[in-house]
Amino acid sequence: MADLDFSAHRQAVHLTDEDIARHKRFVGLEAADLPRIAAVRPIVMERVDELTTMFFDFLRGLDVATPLFRRGDLLDEAKRMKREHLIAMVGGVYDRAYVELQLELGLLYSKVGLDTRVFPGAFYHLMNTVGAIVMANAGDDPQKAFQNFMAVKKIGFLDIGLMIDIMAAEREQTISIQQEAIRELSTPVLQIRDGLLILPIIGTLDSFRAKQLTDSLLRAIRANRAKMVVMDITGVAAVDSRVANHLIQTVAASRLMGATVIVTGLSGDVAQALVSLGVDLGTLNTVGDLQGGLELAERRLGYRIARQADSSLETA
Amino acid sequence: MGIPILKLGHVLIASIQDALTDNDLIQLRDDLSSQVGWSRATGVIIDVSALDVMDSFATRTLRGIADITKLRGAKTVIVGIQPDVAFAMIQLGLDLDGVTTGLDLDEGLAAIGRGDRGDAGHG
Amino acid sequence: MPVMGDDGITVTIANESDIVTARQMGRALSEQVGFQGSDLTIIATAISEIARNIVTYAQRGEIVLRPVTANSRRGVVVVARDDGPGIPDIARAMQDGYSTGKTLGLGLPGARRLMDEFEIQSEVGVGTIVTMRKWLRR
Numbered sequence: 381m382a383d384l385d386f387s388a389h390r391q392a393v394h395l396t397d398e399d400i401a402r403h404k405r406f407v408g409l410e411a412a413d414l415p416r417i418a419a420v421r422p423i424v425m426e427r428v429d430e431l432t433t434m435f436f437d438f439l440r441g442l443d444v445a446t447p448l449f450r451r452g453d454l455l456d457e458a459k460r461m462k463r464e465h466l467i468a469m470v471g472g473v474y475d476r477a478y479v480e481l482q483l484e485l486g487l488l489y490s491k492v493g494l495d496t497r498v499f500p501g502a503f504y505h506l507m508n509t510v511g512a513i514v515m516a517n518a519g520d521d522p523q524k525a526f527q528n529f530m531a532v533k534k535i536g537f538l539d540i541g542l543m544i545d546i547m548a549a550e551r552e553q554t555i556s557i558q559q560e561a562i563r564e565l566s567t568p569v570l571q572i573r574d575g576l577l578i579l580p581i582i583g584t585l586d587s588f589r590a591k592q593l594t595d596s597l598l599r600a601i602r603a604n605r606a607k608m609v610v611m612d613i614t615g616v617a618a619v620d621s622r623v624a625n626h627l628i629q630t631v632a633a634s635r636l637m638g639a640t641v642i643v644t645g646l647s648g649d650v651a652q653a654l655v656s657l658g659v660d661l662g663t664l665n666t667v668g669d670l671q672g673g674l675e676l677a678e679r680r681l682g683y684r685i686a687r688q689a690d691s692s693l694e695t696a
Numbered sequence: 697m698g699i700p701i702l703k704l705g706h707v708l709i710a711s712i713q714d715a716l717t718d719n720d721l722i723q724l725r726d727d728l729s730s731q732v733g734w735s736r737a738t739g740v741i742i743d744v745s746a747l748d749v750m751d752s753f754a755t756r757t758l759r760g761i762a763d764i765t766k767l768r769g770a771k772t773v774i775v776g777i778q779p780d781v782a783f784a785m786i787q788l789g790l791d792l793d794g795v796t797t798g799l800d801l802d803e804g805l806a807a808i809g810r811g812d813r814g815d816a817g818h819g
Numbered sequence: 820m821p822v823m824g825d826d827g828i829t830v831t832i833a834n835e836s837d838i839v840t841a842r843q844m845g846r847a848l849s850e851q852v853g854f855q856g857s858d859l860t861i862i863a864t865a866i867s868e869i870a871r872n873i874v875t876y877a878q879r880g881e882i883v884l885r886p887v888t889a890n891s892r893r894g895v896v897v898v899a900r901d902d903g904p905g906i907p908d909i910a911r912a913m914q915d916g917y918s919t920g921k922t923l924g925l926g927l928p929g930a931r932r933l934m935d936e937f938e939i940q941s942e943v944g945v946g947t948i949v950t951m952r953k954w955l956r957r
């Protein structure tokens with residue numbers, strides 16, 4: 381999985397203003413928190429380098445985090461961004477720019493393949509340290525210091541929420557890109573002669589895949605100037621009325637482009653079942669097996685076939 | 697703006713240049729039906745490759761053209777439906793059953809030369 | 820002329836050339852939102868059908884095109900409004916092949932198939948509002 385580089389296809393993970401507002405609501409961040417955070421700011425600023433180092437020391441101790449420490453260049457980048465992030469955390473402004481910074485950091489982590497699960501732990505550790513520092517500097521009002529720290533903690537949770545969103549979206553994207561690649565591989569449209577394409581369909585045919593398959597077939601018809609297509613459905617897992625209707629649509633769309641589709645591999649039993657379900661197979665050109673379908677297609681294209689065609693192929 | 701109709705031997709060729717308004721299409725239908733009459737054309741090719749969409753109105757009108765020209769002894773071939781357009785037409789529920797279709801102008805001319813029947817794109 | 824505002828693009832529909840404008844604007848907006856390939860044609864086709872219904876049955880109305888975001892999904896919304904005669908039997912109007920205009924009767928049901936979401940509100944003597952959405956696959 382890690383060997384495939386899909387980064388070129390990747391779109392930026394998108395978090396909207398609504399998403400940001402929702403995250404703030406989740407952690408109960410309110411206006412009253414801002415002066416409290418401001419009070420903590422000088423304390424954190426004074427120790428920002430120390431806190432950054434500590435955060436990465438904590439990560440270093442976890443073996444799931446080793447991918448990050450193997451990449452010297454990215455590690456420095458991550459440290460720089462983390463430092464910037466710590467400053468922003470107590471900066472009092474939690475807008476898009478703040479989220480962008482998180483996003484960048486999140487992308488960097490996911491680029492090295494860091495496990496999402498290390499973050500809550502690392503964050504918890506960081507927050508504890510910040511808490512200890514704040515309380516140590518509480519002076520004569522520990523109650524107030526505690527309140528201030530709780531406000532900062534909300535930002536900590538806001539960050540975790542955002543980070544999880546980002547990484548989940550990233551992962552989802554990776555999965556969908558990979559699925560797409562697999563799908564494409566599994567529906568090859570092959571030209572076997574001038575003007576003749578063969579489309580062997582294998583596996584399950586849901587409506588998304590049917591759409592994709594039709595799309596690539598139509599493009600192939602144009603690119604190859606195909607006039608006949610043999611669509612072999614022997615390998616389709618379960619041909620029910622939904623699948624059949626998808627196939628009928630694919631055939632109809634091909635026809636609009638001037639190509640005739642011959643469907644092969646539809647067994648008599650299945651055909652009968654479909655008809656009894658009310659599927660109109662009348663518009664389909666069907667031939668029992670792939671070989672027969674190819675021979676019929678070649679004949680229609682005007683190719684002469686050496687072997688004498690057997691009469692059962694005339695059913696189309 | 698009307699759609700120019702060219703004559704090539706016994707074939708009339710109308711190439712739609714741009715996104716069409718309904719009036720343009722109606723105009724095309726009327727122009728073609730009169731020209732088929734006096735030019736004694738045996739075939740009509742409508743090239744729709746520049747069309748951005750084929751909605752139910754356009755489809756119905758093109759079918760109408762095929763019917764009218766047939767009554768006047770000419771066969772109509774619609775060529776150049778783009779993959780995206782074909783895909784959207786099918787999802788909408790449209791078809792051109794009974795009308796010959798082809799990939800492009802060459803295919804259209806070949807279909808008229810062969811005298812293809814209208815129920816399959818080819819053969 | 821289409822009007823662009825904070826609330827998206829509004830295209831007044833009063834004659835058949837406005838149908839072309841509406842679907843072209845819809846395609847352009849969808850492209851900006853990130854739609855590609857056949858989805859652009861699908862959205863434009865649905866807009867064409869709904870805009871034509873306004874011209875045919877209500878004479879005038881408007882189409883508003885907007886980008887939308889919900890649950891971090893992006894998409895486009897198309898709202899078609901008119902104060903024409905309204906539709907007495909919406910369920911029938913939504914059936915394939917039903918037409919009071921002797922046309923194919925595929926506009927409303929077809930647009931519903933083309934888009935991801937489709938709502939229609941209509942009241943006789945008041946008018947019709949069709950709202951359709953298409954979402955980007957993430």
Ligand SMILES: Nc1ncnc2c1ncn2[C@@H]1O[C@H](COP(=O)(O)OP(=O)(O)O)[C@@H](O)[C@H]1O
Binds near residue numbers: 872924926
């Ligand atoms: N905006 C509208 N105002 C009034 N009636 C409408 C409107 N849109 C659709 N209708 C009604 O719904 C029917 C079905 O519409 P549609 O599916 O587009 O098919 P068609 O336009 O071919 O009739 C129309 O025949 C008409 O009676």
Ligand SMILES: [Mg+2]
Binds near residue numbers: 868872924925926927
């Ligand atoms: Mg209509």
